Amino acid sequence: MARFRGEGHRDRNSIMYNDRDHLSRKLIKILRRPGRGHHLHKRRDGYMLLHQVAAQLRSRGTFRGFPVTEQEVEEIARGDPRHFGVAASPEGTVIRALSKHAPGSVDLDLFNSASTRSVESQLRTVGYVFDAPGPPPLPGDGASAPSAEGGSVMGDAELFAPGSSDDEEDYEQVQDELRKLRQENAELKDEVAALKAENAKLRGEPVSVKSGEDPWQTGADPWQTGAPMAGPSPPAPAVRHREDTQQTSPKLEPLAAPTSGQPALAALHRETKAENMRQAHEENAEPAVLRVSGLGCEQEPFASRLHGEYLRLEERRCGRPVFQRGAEAAARQMVLFYWDDPELSGWYFCPSLDEEVETWAFHAGDTGLPPADGWVAPYDENGEVNPSFRVEAVR
Incomplete structure (x- = not known):
């Protein structure tokens, strides 16, 4: 099964997985598509014919090994008025989607209805949850049944309340999204660097090669991590004054090259101008x-x-x-x-x-x-x- 954005991995063999919930997702996806052609037509008010939607679902496969019926689709739509709208028309029953489906929702009727999988039939019903640690007494050893003081009966809402496992799954999902964003960011930076190098070659300028580690990636301040300026240290004030008096004409010293940590403003302006020229060229190349x-x-x-x-x-x-x-x-x-x-x-x-x-x-x-x-x-x-x-x- 495909993984939706914001939704974790869902095991179809798990008791927390619901076929009706999966079918509801497919139904929402079809109803939100723009109507096109004669096989799946959408009216201006957003309604679609029930038999056309059911036929579209059947063409995508089966659920629980059986083809989807119009009655099953209508029951799902009428049973969830928050997401679906059902109405009657001269052509037949019509349905539409009212809002986006919330991913990861669980149908509480799953625990009150007959089991549909072998894995559910193998699970034993939980009756008592003991407050004290340790296993419950085995039957036939003379121990009496737990009393109201020794244990507490838990309802379905408390028994299936979200716990630490849900928080761990949410944390893993957030970490996956962050890893994807970092990877996309790195790929975009590589593309920008390649475009800048290509622009420099076209303009006949030397291509700057990165050396060492990028301080922005490590979180350090590039102005603090820059290498010291090349050349000898400046002389003392008295020595410098004596050297100035010995010179007969003023002499301009070349500016020192920027350090590895300092941005080269002139080169940055040239690259920005080349990037703007490339974008303008692409827009002009598009036919009007x-x-x-x-x-x-x-x-x-x-x-x-x-x-x-x-x-x-x-x-x-x-x-x-x-x-x-x-x-x-x-x-x-x-x-x-x-x-x-x-x-x-x-x-x-x-x-x-x-x-x-x-x-x-x-x-x-x-x-x-x-x-x-x-x-x-x-x-x-x-x-x-x-x-x-x-x-x-x-x-």
């Missing part, structure tokens, strides 16, 4: 206008919505430019943008940037600019590519 064409006469409704020229906007999505259909088609707006999603990343043609709108065309590539061909247009769950659909740069 795109032309979309290629749909045939049999697809005239889609062609009237997709064909035309698209202008580049100042807004960016996921580090990529956003294009909008020209002003002459403002009444029927269409936007071309990139959406970074773990399962559905790619380029989209949609009426707006809102994720709750329908998709008209889709490309699964992760390029920096919209691909010229290979588009699924009009969009269909079958994913058939239209070879005639083209996206070309005009200028």
Whole structure:
């Protein structure tokens, strides 16, 4: 099972794991997707048909070895009004997601219902928890049953209350996130150093090579850890005055090179300027206008919505430019943008940037600019590519 952000490892064979909770997560994920195509349509109010959602769940696999039924999906939605909404429509029952699902939640009905796994049937029921240390007396040795003074009966809420193990799991999760952030930070620093070295080579400047350990990584003050300045120590005041009187003309001494711990301001300004020039060059290299064409006469409704020229906007999505259909088609707006999603990343043609709108065309590539061909247009769950659909740069 995939690991979600903020959620630890979950063992499917554990008693604390619930199939209904797993199915609820999948249901939330499907209901929050933007409706696209004819197999999974979302209305403007966010509702989806129950039989379409159940069919989408069945296509993703089985739960407990059996296919998901519409009745099971409806029971989960009606049993959790905080996350789902259920309503009736002329087409049939419709459901929608009201909020994001809380990861790691446990269904308390799990402990009151019949066991669904062999591991649960092998666990013995806990009746008494003794206050005094030591094992309970064995049956048949003449000892009486524990009285109210000798032990205390614990309820489900107290028995399954979070303890130190939960705190340890939370601590491990935080440490994992910190390790990931440190690794990403180190990778970004390496990329910046490589870009700076490349800019220095292009400008014909010497490439500075790091020597020793970076004081920022060790937490020390770089101004205190800098090496002493090269050269002899300055002479005493009396000796220096005598040397000045012997000179006939003023002589300018070259400035000492900065130490390893002090920042070279001039070099830093040059690198910053080169970085800004590189970023401006990349933005200028992006086309300002795109032309979309290629749909045939049999697809005239889609062609009237997709064909035309698209202008580049100042807004960016996921580090990529956003294009909008020209002003002459403002009444029927269409936007071309990139959406970074773990399962559905790619380029989209949609009426707006809102994720709750329908998709008209889709490309699964992760390029920096919209691909010229290979588009699924009009969009269909079958994913058939239209070879005639083209996206070309005009200028």
